Structure formats: C-alpha cells, structure tokens
Amino acid sequence: MNTQIGSPALNLGIFALFVVVTLLIVYRVSRASNTASDYYAAGSSFTGPQNGIAISGDYLSAASFLGIAGAIAVNGYDGFVYSIGFLVAWLTALLLVAELLRNVGRFTMGDVLSFRMRQRPIRAAAAVSTLLVSFFYLLAQMAGAGGLISLLLGVKNVPGTPFDGQSLVIAVVGILMVVYVLYGGMRGTTWVQIIKAALLVVGAAVITVWVLGLSGFNLSALLGQAVENTGKPLLDAGNQYGKSITTKIDFLSLSIALVLGTAGLPHILMRFYTVPTAKEARRSVQWAIWIIGIFYLFTLVIGYGAAALLPRGTLTAANQNDAAPLLAFQIGGTLLLGIIAAIAFATILAVVAGLTITAAASFAHDIYANVIKNGKPEPGMEVKVARRTALVVGVVAIVGGILANGQNVAFLVALAFAVAASANLPTLLYSLFWKKFNTTGALWSIYGGLTICIVLIIFSPVVSGSATSIFGESVDFALFPLQNPGIVSIPLSFILGIVGTFVGSREPVNEAKFAEMEVRSMTGAGSSRTAVDH
C-alpha cells in the first residue's frame, strides 16, 4: 500500500540535521550527569514552562500525532472524540497527582508507592508495572517507526529476510535513543523532547493554517468538503465505534482508560521530578495542557483537511497513520513532506528516549538500589546500573521492534494506558489519600490490575478470533468481547486495593510515616527541593 513519495534524500537530510543538533545539545548538557539526581531528574533544574514543553514532547507520540490525524481523516468525528480523552486526562494529573508526587518522591513512581509501605515488595511491584507499561509503549513506537519509514524514506521490507531496510532504520532509531539516554541522561532527554515539541507544534501549525487558507479560512466549508470528497459521513458519530453495542462499550472503555491512565504513565510521572518544587510541577502541567490542547485543535483541522484534500481512496484503515505526511506532500510538496517526515522521526526518537530512561531508572533505583542492595548501593553504582539497563532496553526495543514490525500493534498503546489506569493510578491515589491503605492493598491493586488487563487482552479479539487479530480468524479463544479492558479492570483494581487492605489489616498503620507523607505531599517539607545546589 505504501508507495513512496517525496524525496528520500531530502527527508533523510532534514532528519540528519535534527539528529546532529540534538546530539550536540546532549553532548553540551551531559557533563553533569553522574549523580543519581542529575541522571534521573536533571538535578530538578528545569523550570515549569520548560518541563511543560518537554511533557508535551514526551506525550505527543507518533500514536497521537499521526494516529489521531489519521483517525479523524478516516473516521471523522469518532477520531475527534478520541483526541479529547488524551487532553482531558491532564486534569487528573494536574489536580490529583503532579504536585503531591513531586513533593513525596525523588526519581520514580516506586518512591511514592513505597513511602509508607514495606519497601522491597512494593518497589518490586512498582518496577514490574513500570517496566511492562514502558515496554508496551516502546514496542508500539518502534514498530510504528518501521511502517512510517517505508513511506518517507522509500525503504522497503523484503519479506523473509531479517536484514532489510526497515529493520535497519529501526535499529538506527534504537541506537540513537540509547546514545541520548546513556550520555544525556534526563537532562539530554528533556532537551530532545523540548526541541521535538517545538518542531511538532510549529509543523502542525503550518499545515493547519495552510489547509484553512485553502478553504478560505472557512472551517465549515472544509468539513463539508471532507464529506463530499470521501463520500463518507465524517461529521456524524459512529463511523468507527458505532457498529454495535460491543464497539460502543469498547469506546467507552478506551475513553476511561485514557482519562485515568495518563496520570499513571511512569514516563509522564517521572517528568515531574525534573522541576525543583510542586509549584513548578503545577506550572508544568498548566503549560502542557495548553500546548497539548492547541495541538489537538490543529489535528482536528489536519485530519479533516486530509479527508477533504487527498484524492478519494488514498486513505484506508490500513494506512491511516500516513494521513498527515500525505497531506503535507499534497499541499506543500517535497519540502513540507521532508519537514513533517523529520518531525515524525523526532517524535518517535524523543518518546522512546523518555521511555528508556524511565525503564532504566525504575530498574536501577527500585530493583537494584532498593530491592537488591536494600537501599544502600555502593556510591556511583546506581547510575552505572541505570546506564547498563538503558543499553539492555535499547537491544530489547530494537529486536522487539523488528519482530513486531508489520504486525498490528496499535493495541499496545491502549493496553499501556489501561495498565497505567488499573495498576498504577488506584495505588497512587490510595497511598496519597487513604490512611488505612497498606502493603497488602498496594500489592493487590498493582498485581491485580496488571494481571486482569493482560489476561483480558489475551482473551480479547485483539489476540484471536477476528480477521485483524494476531492469530487471525481461524484461532478463536476470544472469550472477552472488548479490545479495551479498562471498563472492567479499572473498577476491579480499585476494589482489589480495598479488599487487599482489609485482608492485610493486621499490619499496623505507620502513623509517623503517614504523617510525614501527608504533610510532605501538601507542603513540600523535607522534599528534595534543594537538589539543585548539590
């Protein structure tokens, strides 16, 4: 389906320029990355606005930029509703999580969850959840990189050969991401995300204004043209999710997972530690909400623009992720396509770098330093372990990305959100707000949420029983009708946290630790706000 368009040399050139510039910046900022605080949290030295831009860069993955523009282009209104879940979710992060997390923890989600619980089991559980969510997300990004590349660079996959062009580019993406994370740590990764976010928003703004200009700045006319050009009722609800009651519930399930999952994504949570105070964390989210919101308004125009301007039949469900690049080529020719192509690469790179440092930090800080070394690692070893973990994550991401390339792995992003909303968010909220919550409760909600999500996905139509499933239509053990487990797994995880707490209720509440956590979460007393001075 993907016929090559534009000039591969130009696309590659613009991408190379991005890589060179970001590598130079990573090199310049990387000198002070040898303490844990520097490596994981950039010495908490970013300002709220800087971090807000970086959060947008971390969050607006290929799935949300290319995926949502494509979903609107092909499914119209349903794609727009989908994008709103991604935005509204930030209020959960702003109101309930960001500041309290910043005040209580230092580097990882495990810091907060284990604060007043038994350290080792909770840290291990937090790390398992962090590593799994990051892995699902990472795999989706890496596999997505392969498909995108065939369009933009004219690199084709030769079936049956492991050393083809697409695999090579996935490997290059993986190697670059490891270089950023190894040398740049959180400081370098943050700058990559800031640059990428700026490029992405400017690129999307250019296409938006261009498309609006072509329709005489008349959005209503553009919408009408989209319907006329595609011959599909793109303004009406239900194109994607309206087929049956099952698909409708599936969409509800997805929306709930999005709105509650964002504030439980470990790579997002970790970004709150890169600012010095809770007040700056609050400003970060405020900035992120504006940037992400404006960006999704652009994608609304880009999506309907692609439907209105691309020749009928260009876009199908199979290649809908190409909507934005194809539209760029249609209106702006080779140069605009080259710019958008480079931005898409930058997007993938920045997101995978953020995921890699999160996985590395969680393994080194939660598992190595606190579970294996009981909180007393030898000086300097923790960061060494983090760097080695980043290498391993890189290798796993490259191999996994190559194997998953060409497979339908879009469900992995939704699964990551569902796990974050089921295993992470209930546990975070209970630890912060419910005094009686204890170690058993936390273990039940984390492992319970995780297990329910994964089991439901295995028995869902994603894996078997339909034409688009991993095992195809002939194998059918899809006992669970929905593709998104959230509507079942999220309430169950909240209940499991309560049940577990009562099961383990002989464990006494640590009054002193709870007081410390509560006072610290709201005032910042005793938190690592002075980390900048070290």
Next chain:
Amino acid sequence: MSATDETPGGSGAASADTDATPSAYQEVQRSPEFASLRKRWRGFIFTMSAVFLAWFLVYVLLSDFAHGVVDTRLGSTNFTVGLLLGLLQFVSTFAIATIYVRFANRNLDDDAEALRRRVEEKL
C-alpha cells in the same frame, strides 16, 4: 463530596495515643492550620475532579449512544452539536486548569510554605 472528605486519613483521633513524642510532621499534621489547608485543598481538587470526570463521561456517552443529538447540524453550517460539545471540552479543560492554578497560587501556596518552614525548623 462529604463522603470523599471523610475516608482519607483525616481524623486525628486514631493517631493521638500511639506515639509518646510526635515527630515534627505529626505535630504539624495535628495542627488546625494544616487541617484547614487540607480541607480547602481537597475540597477543591475532589470537587473539580468530579465535575470534569462527569462532564467528560456525559460527552463520551452522548457521542457513543445519542447519535441523534450529536449529529444535529447547527443552523445551515456543517458544524454539529457533537463538535460544539467537543470544543467545549477543550474550553472547560483550559478553564479548569487556569482556575486551579489561580486558586492554588492565591489560597494554598502561602499557607503550605508557612507549614513547610514550621516542619523544617524542627528537622
């Protein structure tokens, strides 16, 4: 809202008799100033969370199950009720974020800072 306010470990009664010498954190936790800060903060964030979650859920349910409503055209334009409600989700998200930041800056930060100093003097 009152139900949510009671469940989190707000009551100081259970903790009064456990420690002979309360830590600096416990002293502040038991102070009326902290209780007041916690009440104002939680009252705001829990109410706002309930509002935005309910409003989002209503919107998704309408888009999912009430196609007759969301597909209605506005006048003779191609805009629909659903598109309008969706854009209002953007507006309300921006508004709630702005209102919360203002509220926290004006009504929470100074008190939180004073309590922080009180704890850190004793640490």
